Amino acid sequence: xxxxxxxxxxxxxxxxxxxxxxxxxxxxxxxxxxxxxxxxxxxxxxxxxxxxxxxxxxxxxxxxxxxxxxxxxxxxxxxxxxxxxxxxxxxxxxxxxxxxxxxxxxxxxx
Amino acid sequence: xxxxxxxxxxxxxxxxxxxxxxxxxxxxxxxxxxxxxxxxxxxxxxxxxxxxxxxxxxxxxxxxxxxxxxxxxxxxxxxxxxxxxxxxxxxxxxxxxxxxxxxxxxxxxxxxxxx
Numbered sequence: 001x002x003x004x005x006x007x008x009x010x011x012x013x014x015x016x017x018x019x020x021x022x023x024x025x026x027x028x029x030x031x032x033x034x035x036x037x038x039x040x041x042x043x044x045x046x047x048x049x050x051x052x053x054x055x056x057x058x059x060x061x062x063x064x065x066x067x068x069x070x071x072x073x074x075x076x077x078x079x080x081x082x083x084x085x086x087x088x089x090x091x092x093x094x095x096x097x098x099x100x101x102x103x104x105x106x107x108x109x110x
Numbered sequence: 111x112x113x114x115x116x117x118x119x120x121x122x123x124x125x126x127x128x129x130x131x132x133x134x135x136x137x138x139x140x141x142x143x144x145x146x147x148x149x150x151x152x153x154x155x156x157x158x159x160x161x162x163x164x165x166x167x168x169x170x171x172x173x174x175x176x177x178x179x180x181x182x183x184x185x186x187x188x189x190x191x192x193x194x195x196x197x198x199x200x201x202x203x204x205x206x207x208x209x210x211x212x213x214x215x216x217x218x219x220x221x222x223x224x225x
Contacts, residue, residue, distance in 0.1 A: 008150065031211050042114070042200055042216030043153075050211070088152070096141050096160070096204060098214055102152030 004101035006089045011107045018076040020104045022089030025070065029091040032065060033098065034074045037086040046087070047074070076106075084108045113137070114217040116201055122223045129188040131220050133201030140206035142184035143214065144168075144176065147198040159184055160206060191224045198222075 006022040024032065030051050035043040049056045049063045049072075056063045062075040076083055089101040117132035133142065140161055145153040145168075155168030157176040165176050173195060177185045184203075188195055198221050202214040 033211075033213075040218070042202075042218050043214075044216065045213045048211050048213070092212055095166075096206060096212055097143075097155065097158065098212070100153040102150065 004089050004091055004099050006101040006104050008102060009105050009107065011109055012079050013109045014079060014081060016079055018074075018079045018083065018106055020074045020076075020087050020089070020106070022072045022074075022101055023070055024072065024089070024091045024099075026091055026093065026099070027067070027070060029093070031092040032063075032072050033088075033090040033092075034061075034063065034072075035088040035090060035100070037088065037103070039085070043088060079106075079108055081108050114201055114203055114215050116199075116217040116220050118220050119218060120221050120223075122225065123188075123191050124225050125192060127188075127191050127224075129191050129222065129224075131186040131188075131199055131201075131222070133184045133186070133203075133217055134182050135184075135201075135203040135215070136182065137203060137215065138181070139203035139215075140181070141204045141214075142178065143202040143204075144174075144184065144186045145200045145202065146170070147200055147219070153200065156186065191222075193224050196222060196224045 003025045012018040033048045034046045036046040037043045060077045064073045086103040088103045114135045143158045144156045159178045175187045201217040204214045
């Protein structure tokens with residue numbers, strides 16, 4: 001069935017780039033997403049990419065999609081303390097559902 | 111500003127109690143979802159609804175039921191709360207259909223503890 005896998009933790013020094021990786025199984029997904037969850041809050045859509053694109057850039061965020069390998073990545077340039085959060089990779093599924101990964105907790109080191 | 115609200119941020123109940131978690135959205139969305147979030151398990155879909163009085167089971171519906179009497183409100187019911195239902199519960203809503211990138215909007219969550 002549909003599944004989204006991502007590592008659970010990532011530590012990065014402030015000012016460095018963070019790269020969060022994800023693999024998914026459903027090659028028919030039209031959209032892939034990155035959601036962000038800050039402490040004590042619900043999830044919020046950070047960015048998304050349509051399946052016919054390879055890359056999407058939005059200020060400090062770069063999303064790369066490799067459809068052949070079913071691999072999605074999120075790069076955050078110049079990581080700041082405010083980027084500390086849980087990042088969920090997700091894919092669009094049938095019937096308007098979204099399948100979420102388990103989330104990667106990004107920890108920022110001073 | 112779009113909004114999904116949940117009735118409580120924190121809730122403490124006793125085993126065997128009936129528990130109601132309420133979710134309201136003001137975006138006129140057709141779809142509404144209930145998830146639970148547990149450490150190391152991510153988000154798991156409990157139930158979802160496409161329309162008023164419509165409901166579909168998600169991946170872990172056992173021990174839960176839902177009610178959608180009005181478009182803006184989706185309630186999650188624990189008929190007889192058990193300790194393994196201690197969790198963070200997240201409600202979300204989205205537009206119906208594939209015409210958009212189908213963003214789900216989330217509420218702030220309800221942290222339920224069952225003693």
